[in-house]
Amino acid sequence: MITLRTHSIVVCSLLLFYLMISFCFAQQNIRKRNFVIMKGRRILPSNTKIMTKIVQSYMACAALCSKQETCCYASHDSNTHRCDLDVSCCPQSEPLLGAIMFRILSVSLSCQSGWHKFGNNCYYISNVTKSWNDAEVTCKQNGSMLAEVKSSCENDFLKTKVNGSLEYWIGGTDIQNENLWIWSSSETKLTFFDWSPAQPNNYYGDQHCLEFNYKSAWNDKECALLRPFICEKSLLQ
Ligand SMILES: [Ca+2]
Ligand SMILES: [Ca+2]
Numbered sequence: 001m002i003t004l005r006t007h008s009i010v011v012c013s014l015l016l017f018y019l020m021i022s023f024c025f026a027q028q029n030i031r032k033r034n035f036v037i038m039k040g041r042r043i044l045p046s047n048t049k050i051m052t053k054i055v056q057s058y059m060a061c062a063a064l065c066s067k068q069e070t071c072c073y074a075s076h077d078s079n080t081h082r083c084d085l086d087v088s089c090c091p092q093s094e095p096l097l098g099a100i101m102f103r104i105l106s107v108s109l110s111c112q113s114g115w116h117k118f119g120n121n122c123y124y125i126s127n128v129t130k131s132w133n134d135a136e137v138t139c140k141q142n143g144s145m146l147a148e149v150k151s152s153c154e155n156d157f158l159k160t161k162v163n164g165s166l167e168y169w170i171g172g173t174d175i176q177n178e179n180l181w182i183w184s185s186s187e188t189k190l191t192f193f194d195w196s197p198a199q200p201n202n203y204y205g206d207q208h209c210l211e212f213n214y215k216s217a218w219n220d221k222e223c224a225l226l227r228p229f230i231c232e233k234s235l236l237q
Pocket of ligand 1: 178206220
């Protein structure tokens with residue numbers, strides 16, 4: 001009788017333990033998305049815009065943003081009912097009476113060890129040096145890409161994370177068409193720039209890769225040179 005009772009207690013304890021563990025893992029998998037709201041501002045149109053739609057309320061706009069995995073910011077104008085969704089976690093904005101701008105926070109998601117979180121992305125700053133091509137391959141092997149720096153605040157964030165005395169490869173290149181700079185992974189044109197004065201100069205006609213943190217800005221550099229590099233991946237993949 002006592003053995004049976006002990007057995008029942010052990011089974012119940014194991015079951016409870018299993019349920020607790022399952023619950024913890026389930027919690028980790030939840031993409032909890034909260035909003036940070038700013039009244040009286042709206043997002044300005046930019047190349048990082050996902051879509052514009054007419055919807056009746058800002059909550060409907062928020063729901064649209066929630067459905068778009070890459071949406072970081074959205075705004076809703078109560079007069080025109082215009083809802084703008086944007087990929088950027090620091091979009092250009094302007095004051096507009098009756099508008100509500102809100103940021104989607106993926107608060108429950110965190111980056112793996114050694115990666116830095118900014119917005120909905122994780123960044124890895126390498127401490128080994130590679131050519132631009134090898135750096136690109138290495139990022140891809142780690143499920144990421146060479147960083148695509150698309151806004152001034154993303155740019156400023158990365159400047160605070162790198163070693164100030166080193167230059168790093170990021171994902172821009174003009175190797176296919178001289179002076180037509182694209183982000184290699186997303187194959188999109190660069191629209192935000194932080195060139196150092198007199199750059200890009202395509203020195204000796206052989207500089208086609210984007211060097212980050214050259215005199216605290218950007219430079220075009222020979223792709224075969226060895227540099228540390230910055231990888232980027234989305235938290236929402
Ligand atoms: Ca060039
Ligand atoms: Ca240069």
